[in-house]
Amino acid sequence: MQPTAVTWAVLGLLGIKPMSGYDIKAAVDRTIRHFWAASYGQIYPELKRLEEGGWIAGTDADRGGRARRVYRITAAGRRRLEGWLHGYETRIEMRDESLLRLFFADTLPPGEALGLLAARREGYRMMLAYLRSLDDGEGADPPFVDLVYRWGLDYCEWGIAWCDRQERRLRRAL
Amino acid sequence: MQPTAVTWAVLGLLGIKPMSGYDIKAAVDRTIRHFWAASYGQIYPELKRLEEGGWIAGTDADRGGRARRVYRITAAGRRRLEGWLHGYETRIEMRDESLLRLFFADTLPPGEALGLLAARREGYRMMLAYLRSLDDGEGADPPFVDLVYRWGLDYCEWGIAWCDRQERRLRRAL
DNA sequence: TAGTGCATGTAATGCGTTACATGATTTC
């Protein structure tokens, strides 16, 4: 059982509590998808792989005729998860179309180029609004779950301020 | 000619000056790769596609026996590029393994979990050092090329400060 | 009874990297 990119997202979530594939997808979308997305097309095959490898175990929990397979992490799986948690690689891959556009903006008239900065700020604002909408007000997330949520909020706020600052600077300079 | 993800990186670079595939790869690695990577396996086929579509034109500039094909953007290509520059999507895709690890850190003993924050800060530091090493001191990049370079530096500095702040906060709280 | 949510899964397609093959030229 060779771990791939999805492995840790799925295994990590099952480390919190037993879940079905459907639950996992929902949890990903609710929590980590802005920095680690996963689709059904990855999750269901991965659950099979993880079960074959003995890292998780599934049971058919049938809730009134509706098929539902719930997986829980095994002891072996938990050992693997902890091994990964102790790893120290910090690979970040990013694909940011708005930065790419900014990079090529020198050929545009100054006013339009500055408009791209405003558009970027707007992108941050939308992401911020989205993240805030996820906060269900029930509070009491575990400290590191909360920490990562804060990262999203703080990053957006930083980004908005950065665009403001740079827009002012360029407006003076151009 | 249906544009894909690589299209704009390649076309944008050719919008600055004529280049060979090799040059483009080098330019990507020197400038935009931390938020928009591209490999030979994408660049060479894309150059063919762009040429077939009439967005760029290639000429065999042979520099003493060594084969070298230099491409320049056409008028049609420049129109397309400008159309894209005026677009306002701000899609950001990120895959940040260190954030994923932090998200699942609640099962670790507090000291080890805080170690992950320190590891993240170290990641920012390394990226910052890498970005600074790119600055050849020759200065005088066009304003928006410089802007995006600054973004990288500022983002790393913000990230380092964020990790510091959160580490202090959690140390008090845990 | 229509719409939404729960629930599982696969096939086709596209995106992107890695590794390889090939060979000339320049620099030490």
Place this chain on the structure above:
DNA sequence: GAAATCATGTAACGCATTACATGCACTA
């Protein structure tokens, strides 16, 4: 003469999304 750099390209593979197929249960 060895090593680095310039230069082009492809094949195999892996990663990820999208779209589709299927069907039950709950609720307005």
